[in-house]
Amino acid sequence: MKHARWQLWFALGLVLLSAALYAAHFAIFRDAHHVFIYLLGDIAFVPLEVLLVTLILHQLLTRREKRQLLCKMNMVIGAFFTEIGQDLIRQLNRFVDEPGRLAERMARAGDWSAKDFAAARRELGGPPGQIDIGRGELPAVKGLLIDKRRALLRLLENPNLLEHDAFTDLLWALTHLTEELAHRADLASLPESDLAHLAGDLQRAYGLLLSEWLGYLEHLKANYPYLFSLAVRTNPFNPSASVIIAS
DSSP: OHHHHHHHHHHHHHHHHHHHHHHHHHHHHOOHHHHHHHHHHHHHHHHHHHIIIIIIIHHHHHHHHHHHHHHHHHHHHHHHIIIIIHHHHHHHHTTBSSOHHHHHHHHTGGGOOHHHHHHHHHHTTSOSSOBOTTTSOHHHHHHHHHHTHHHHHHHHTOGGGGGOHHHHHHHHHHHHHHHHHHTOSOGGGOOHHHHHHHHHHHHHHHHHHHHHHHHHHHHHHHHOHHHHHHHHHTOTTOTTOOSSOOO
């Protein structure tokens, strides 16, 4: 309230100052004709100034800030995949029913064009593969997520996440999955109804994880070829991938 009142008084002061200067101009030169010419000319320029400053310059500056923020966010996303994301993809791949087609497609991501990335994201609009809770190892997923819980919480504290809804959704999905697994002491004796619930949580996290991984790879390919090379050599869908560059 005090801030708004200060702005009101400041605006009123500026208007009075302008009126005083115009009055001084008239008192000295006794020429109302020129006073109104300059006054109307200045007022006529205001809409153009709003157009230039608000719509054009502001949009250019906003676009530049968004690009800078996107670069920072992709650094955060890169740290996430280095810390937990790639290992988690490898763990969750084991739960996918008939994983061959998905794995074969993702393993070739290093050779994709922009159209290939776009097609893959459209394909991930549906389930990336049906999760079969009996195929993988829930204790291993639980151990990984609990071990990296602090890292997930640190990422959620990053204020830049406000500009990246999809990655925020992924972190919330993983946090939820972590809590679900952490509250179950014995994962070996769960009823089918509870396993079906956990399968839904795994499905949600897996889909969001793959979508973010594809977006991160595409960003690296377009902007940081050397980081893209490392990401391809550690592709979690390629069992023969090796970080060692063979001669």
